[in-house]
Amino acid sequence: MKDCLFCKIIRKEIPAEIVAENENCLAFKDIDPKAPVHILIIPKEHLGSTLDFSDENISLLAEMGLMSNSVSRELGLNAGGYRWVINTGKDGGQAVDHLHLHLLGGRQMTWPPG
Ligand code: AMP
Numbered sequence: 001m002k003d004c005l006f007c008k009i010i011r012k013e014i015p016a017e018i019v020a021e022n023e024n025c026l027a028f029k030d031i032d033p034k035a036p037v038h039i040l041i042i043p044k045e046h047l048g049s050t051l052d053f054s055d056e057n058i059s060l061l062a063e064m065g066l067m068s069n070s071v072s073r074e075l076g077l078n079a080g081g082y083r084w085v086i087n088t089g090k091d092g093g094q095a096v097d098h099l100h101l102h103l104l105g106g107r108q109m110t111w112p113p114g
Helices: 005-010 059-074
Strands: 018-021 025-029 037-043 082-085 101-105
Touching (some): 005 025, 005 037, 018 059, 025 059, 037 059
Antiparallel strands (some): 018 025, 025 037
16 A cells, blocks of 8 residues: 555565565564564555455464564564564554554563553
C-alpha cells in the first residue's frame, strides 16, 4: 500500500533496523521500544490487522511465528522467555494499520496488560 508506513519500510523507502527478512516477512526494531528487546514482525503482504486473516493468507501467521522464534533465539530471549502482542483496532490499541507481531523481552513482563 502506497501510504502505509510499514509498506514503506518493506520497500526500504524509510529506514529501519532490520533484524531478519525472507520472502514473506520482515522483522525490525521498534522505534520506541517498550522493553530491552522490542521487535516488530510483519508480513510483506499488506494486511491491515488480524481482521484481514483469511483461508488464503493465514499461513503468514505461521511464518511470522517462525521468524519470531529465529529472532528470539538469536537475541538470547528463549531462556528467560518473552511476550508476543498483536494489537487489533482502536480498542486493541493498534496505531499502525499494517498487521504486526510485537516480540517483547529482556525484562519481567507484568499481567494483566494495560
Ligand atoms: P501498535 O500500537 O500495535 O500499532 O504498534 C505500532 C508500533 O510501531 C509502536 O510500538 C511504534 O513504536 C512502532 N513504530 C512506529 N513507527 C515506527 C518506525 N518508523 N519504525 C519502527 N517502529 C515504528
